[in-house]
Structures are given as structure tokens and as C-alpha cells.
Amino acid sequence: MSDYALEARGLTKTFGGFHAVKDVNLKVRRGSIHALIGPNGAGKTTCFNLLTKTLTPTAGQVLLDGQDITKLRSAQVAKLGLVRSFQISATFPHLTCLENVRVALQSNNGTAFQFWRSLKAVEPLNQRARELLAQVGLAGREETPATELSYGKKRALEIATTLALDPKVMLLDEPTAGMGHEDVEPITDLIRKVSAGRTILIVEHNLSVVSSLCERITVLQHGEVLTEGTYAEVSTDPEVITAYMGGVDD
Known part of the structure; x- marks a missing residue:
């Protein structure tokens, strides 16, 4: 069995001539909590839709437990976990x-x-x-x-x-979005609790949540992977800082 519960290989989605996601390679290690972050408009939601087969990729592959699920429908991949x-x-x-x-x-x-x-x-x-x-x-x-x-x-x-x-793999799309401060910590603790025995990929704008939960972080910009690493590594990367300072609405 693969060490990675979920993989994207060369994942690409174009709308007309616009690349919403371009050549994304992503490996989510089994049993980990992995974050997908980036400024607004980076392509995070499109990437989630491709991984769960809500959208069909223009190119590339999606693998679950090493099995190619690229051609399956969303209901089929849900049954696979x-x-x-x-x-x-x-x-x-x-x-x-x-x-x-x-x-x-x-x-x-x-x-x-x-x-x-x-x-x-x-x-x-x-x-x-x-x-x-x-x-x-x-x-x-x-x-x-x-x-x-x-x-x-x-x-x-x-x-x-x-x-x-x-689920074997849970994809959580901004689970703390719109929450007051009093709700963020309980939901963060809940995600940590339910991650036992599972793999989680999370999109989250609250970087304090990301820093406390996630072992590995992939940063997207303009639909492409900008960098990947620990929170300490990506939060001090000059390119990441520039990307966030210059982000536009999604």
C-alpha cells in the first residue's frame, strides 16, 4: 500500500484559455493532517473539486491509496472513502x-x-x-x-x-470560516480528535488553525504549487509572504 492516502499528479483544469489549476502535484501522507493554503484566487476550491471528482480534470491523475480514481464519479470515490x-x-x-x-x-x-x-x-x-x-x-x-x-x-x-x-480521507473546506473566536478552538480540537485513524486535507484561511493542526502545508498561487513544507518553513518563505500580500479575491 502506498505511503500516501491521496495524490495528485500533474493535475490541471482549464476553462477556455484560463488555467484554474495547472500541473499540481500533491502527496498527502496517510494518517496526517495536510493543509492546502494560498491567497484568494489561488485555485484551492477548484483543486478540491478535482480531487473529489466534482470537476473533471483537463489533464493529470488523482490517486486514492495508490488507485487511479481519475475517471470515477464523485459518488464512486465517496464510496471508496x-x-x-x-x-x-x-x-x-x-x-x-x-x-x-x-x-x-x-x-x-x-x-x-x-x-x-x-x-x-x-x-x-x-x-x-x-x-x-x-x-x-x-x-x-x-x-x-x-x-x-x-x-x-x-x-x-x-x-x-x-x-x-x-471516510478514510476527509477533505475539509474552510471548517472555521465565519466563526467567532469562541467557536474556532472547539472546532480545531474536534478536527484533531476525529483525525485519529484518518487522513485529512484541509483548506483554511485561519493560519493559526493551520499552524496548530497541520504537519505539512502546500501553498498554491495562480493555480500552481508555489512551495510545500512545514508551517515554519512556508510562513517565512519570501515568495509566500509576497503572494499573500498581493492576493486578489477568489
Whole structure:
């Protein structure tokens, strides 16, 4: 088995004559938390979409556990264990926390769209749903509608629904975006906790979160890899500093 859970080789995406992502090579070591950072407009979101097959690359390959998944659809790679948070963690606001996680569990066991089934048929999933809610700090909130949760708790619920798919590799797109200071630390601690036994690739603008979580960091600029290294290495790189100072909106 490859040492790398997720790889991109020469990954490229063009829109007309514009290179949104160009010749990106990325190796995410198994069991690590790896960050993909860069100024606004660097191509991070496009890269995430290519890795999870929301977009089809113009050129290059994506490998999961050494297996070429470039030609697979997003639903197929999710079943193989590569899950992007927003794809399955968009919560249903008027369902309870328990119901939200149970829907995700149903999708994992092939009963997601069997709406004619009675509630008794899905009751066996309730215990696992409760365990996942407890894991993300939502024990006791099982019957709370998602719409009544604070922003930070909603993000925790989203992570619980992501975990319901039992991912091998989790791609988290700006998990602390829009949070107040009081919510950032709990979500950071939660990501660290759920990373046990998993590989995580994260896009995050909050560099203090990146510095505390991530072992390896890849910096994108204009759709290309600018540099890669530890936080200490990339944060003092003159090219990275210049890129951030001169960033434009994504």
C-alpha cells in the first residue's frame, strides 16, 4: 500500500484559455493532517473539486491509496472513502441532529432514498448516530432541530454527518470560516480528535488553525504549487509572504 492516502499528479483544469489549476502535484501522507493554503484566487476550491471528482480534470491523475480514481464519479470515490465535507454534510435545518446523522448513515448502507420504509426500519441506526453526535460534542442535543444550533455547533453536526460515511480521507473546506473566536478552538480540537485513524486535507484561511493542526502545508498561487513544507518553513518563505500580500479575491 502506498505511503500516501491521496495524490495528485500533474493535475490541471482549464476553462477556455484560463488555467484554474495547472500541473499540481500533491502527496498527502496517510494518517496526517495536510493543509492546502494560498491567497484568494489561488485555485484551492477548484483543486478540491478535482480531487473529489466534482470537476473533471483537463489533464493529470488523482490517486486514492495508490488507485487511479481519475475517471470515477464523485459518488464512486465517496464510496471508496474519499469524502469532502460539504458534499454530504449540508444539514437539513428542520430535522433533528439525530435525524441528520441518521440520513447520512442511511446513505452509507444503501437505504438513503427508501422513503417508504417505516421509522422502525431505521431504528438500528440510532445508536450509531448517538455515538457520532457524542463524538463531536453534541450529546444531549439529539432532538434539537439543526436550525436551532449555534454556528459552531452546526459545523460540528456537519462533521458528524461526514463521519457517518466512515471516510478514510476527509477533505475539509474552510471548517472555521465565519466563526467567532469562541467557536474556532472547539472546532480545531474536534478536527484533531476525529483525525485519529484518518487522513485529512484541509483548506483554511485561519493560519493559526493551520499552524496548530497541520504537519505539512502546500501553498498554491495562480493555480500552481508555489512551495510545500512545514508551517515554519512556508510562513517565512519570501515568495509566500509576497503572494499573500498581493492576493486578489477568489
